[in-house]
Amino acid sequence: MSTVLVIGAGGVSSVCVHKMAMNADIFNSIHLASRTKSKCDAIAASVKERTGQAVSTYEIDAEEVPAMINLIKKVQPSLVVNLALPYQDLPIMDACLAAGVDYLDTANYEPKDEAKFEYKWQWAYHDRFKEAGLMALLGSGFDPGVTSVFTMWLKKHKLKTIRQLDILDCNGGDHGQAFATNFNPEINIREVTAPARHWENGEWVETPAMQVKTEFDFDQVGTRNAYLMYHEELESLSKFIPELERARFWMTFGDEYIKHLTVLQNVGMTGIEPIKYQGREIVPLQFLAAVLPKPETLGETTTGNTNIGCIATGEALDGSGEKTFYINNICSHEAAYEETGNQGVSYTTGVPAMIGSALMVQGKWAGEGVFNMEEFDPDPFMDLLNEHGLPWNVVEMDGPVGF
Template sequence: MSTVLVIGAGGVSSVCVHKMAMNKDIFGDIHLASRTRSKCDAIAASVKERTGVDVATYEIDAEEVPAMINLIKKIGPSLVVNLALPYQDLPIMDACLAAGVDYLDTANYEPKDEAKFEYSWQWAYHDRFKEAGIMALLGSGFDPGVTSIFTMWLKKHKLKTIRTLDILDCNGGDHGQAFATNFNPEINIREVTAPARHWENGEFVETPAMGKRVEFDFEAVGPKNMYMMYHEELESLAKFNPEMERARFWMTFGDEYIKHLTVLQNVGMTSIEPMKYKGVEIIPLQFLAAVLPKPETLGETTKGNTNIGCIATGEALDGSGEKTFYIKNICSHEAAYEETGNQAVSYTTGVPAMIGSAMVVQGIWKGEGVFNVEEMDPDPFMDMLNRHGLPWTVEELDGPVEF
């Protein structure tokens, strides 16, 4: 059994810690820290009530590296699981390096002052982690994470090469709010309002945000409008699958979400540029995030399903020509809430964070340096998805799907 330290106390963290506690044979000693200790205490209380497992809690500013180092050394974990904000990836990696402890996250680094998700900053840590003899595992959420592993599983078992890849992320849940985001509002809105980018013929092609919309009929959800946008797994998937001609990411949004977001953009509330209000410097998007409903409060009212998967076309592994496969997971908001007290968007990220952590602490996935999940054997991870609440299916389609 291992000792783990989880950083962050949002919905994803709540799911991850609950699932860790449900796997006491793997995670023997669980510690949870965030800027607001009361949030950690609330998660710990829920975990205790549901599983009987005690979770130790702490207050920490993840951007204060010396304090992080002291906390890690005090606890002595074999793994630090970063479920905080993407801005905090590098400070937490610095602390892990200094303390000599493995690191895992679910989303790549993003500077506070620029909406730019990119792996370059974290990949630059490879030599330092290698010299320290420790591992950093990047992107063990759903997307990135499961979608990346879905792709590599197809490449291991179905396709010799992948010519085209489309990642489809559909949230068919209804939370009853006029406007709310199902994960951190600041990160969600920065992603959605940034220019779209997709991989085509060896380079990224940039198009206007929300500029391409198509309708797709999702199993267990129904027809939904999905929009092409940029997501960080496209960068790592293109790196580890250089033969790909095209890779795109799609996410569904309802008409009400688009209407509210358009108005908020038009009045400047999605800006990340600092401004003065009555002598106080604020960032409009951070203020907006503060007044919107917190994602972790939406679990009880959210009904419906998520449907997230990958459609890949390429040369069949058995030499039978070009084939297309659709691999996906469908997750119930109600079932996720019943099990962990969180809605399915948090659940679909928190469970893979637990599974990735299990891969590392058990030595199933190992290495010295910085690695993306695409570089690991997908099979043990895929097996755990089926056993821990995120079962997947794969089907062969009649041919390529054109959007």
């Protein structure tokens, strides 16, 4: 039994809090805070209606460290679950250190003024958390998160070494909007428009954004265009799998999304540098995010499936030579909405956040310092994916991918 404090009130947070409430034997006291308390109250009302469990709500600016410290001391949680924006990771980690509480997030820190997704800022906190006797778990979402666990499960049960790794993220859902993002618009567009990078022969290879693509036939979705991108789990996977020769991340986008994004880029709406407008300073991308549909509002109209997984090639554990395995999860948008009131992209991140939290508060994943998902036994996490709505499947392929 434990008390948890969740920061952030978007779609991922909504899923995570709903799933925590469905597991009251683990999370007996749930507290939710964000800059907009009304969003917390709406999630709490839905949780109460669906599960009968109460959620306490608060207003907080997560970048205000003294206020965060006060809130943590008031709630006295055993774990702070950061589901706010990546810009806020470091202030929340500072507050956890000052208040003496463990920390978990789903996405690595990035500075506001540069689309730079790196773990270096958070890895630098390792000694401070270790000295304080505290644990910080980074990236307990789907990608990063589940994809890292998938890879380490293959390394434990199927492959002695992993030579090549491809992570494929397909959202085959249709939300009926001309243009909308399925998670935070600002973070989504910053990711997509950043240069692509992949790991090859011990170094990073950079290519222009959205320039390299391939086709892949995704089960229960169909054939889709997948674009080479940079994603933060590539950094941690290349660190924890030293024999890795090549690691790539691919994400699918429809032609309409690409068309709209191209126009928005061309007219400057995806820029992150402040501009002056009518005497006020605004960031174009933040303004764009404010006028786009909120991801948490898309659940009711979204249909179809997500299909996210890893294809790994390496030396078989049983000594039978080189083999290739594909491990993935397929998630129904409709089923996710029926269970939690949120679409599948929020669900596939919110459920792993709950699972990582459960493993921490139960002491099944434990340590002192800052850790990535790859550093723990994958089996307990994989078991809980099957139990809590994200079942996975693994098959042997004929050989390495040809793209």
